[in-house]
Amino acid sequence: MRTWKDLQEIQPRVVPMLVSSIKKNRLTHAYLFEGEAGSGKMDVALQMAKSFFCKEQTGAEPCHRCVECKRIDHGNHPDIHRIAPDGASIKKEQIEFLQKEFAYRGMESASKVYVVSHVDKMTISAANSLLKFLEEPQGPTLALLLTEQGSQLLPTIRSRTQLFSFTPPSREAFAARLEEKGYSKQLAVLLAHIASNETEVAQINEGDWTSQARSVMLQLMQELYTRPEHAYVTLTDKWVPLLKERRQQELGLDMMFLWLKDLLYTQVGKQDGLIFASNQSQLEQLALSTSQLSVSQSMSKVMEARKQLNANVNIQLVMEKLLLTIREE
């Protein structure tokens, strides 16, 4: 069960505006929620549907217990219709089916909600059908249109809806979502810091790359600070082979940067929210063996190395040079 308060943590700007409209009983009949995947558009839409149907709400907050709320939670409320692309697009027949369904259902219940995800994927004829629907609502209707690409939507549809732009999901929310999808906590947190969306995560993680890179990088840094002669073997045998593509090279350096940042945070006693939290004891041990100045200078070196990456770079040389400078700092 999510409350409006929970949702406000994810969308601190959008949610109070919606809550205020609900409290004042001033909902308009069509909303357009625009925002990245994972920004909470569907959660907010379903919560609005609950507030719309619940008869026992307190302020804007639905009771989450009544039959209306329960049916919404179970995804089988008869007066909520959800539409998503059938294959690559939302087709005219899908919108027409919705209209018929509502015309029929309307006899039993006056209020209706429809939620259309990826509304930008409507065919032109589907969009025209929807337009008619938006212009001639039959009875109290709440249309919730969701899109990741609002700019690709017909201006006629945009102009008939109230637009709410959702802010991109926070790293914490992104990591939590990755964990829900089955990634381990330590990997989810790291991925949430090096990737910006789930598509990118899937690309990066092909062949379990992130997990391997994470463990080799941890070994490399441990050796660099405790027995550097081993670090160069690990570099050649394990680290460089993982950095075949330019993107992997960037990610490899990003990971080193994030690890050094964790090391610095450990040195200054700021250990909440470490990205490599499962390696806290290693970080604590190494934090004592080097200075804060040295670690922050090493971070700059990693950033410099990242800037030097280009198509012709010899990654072995870049990494060797980098390890050498980190050792010297």
Ligand SMILES: [Zn+2]
């Ligand atoms: Zn309720």
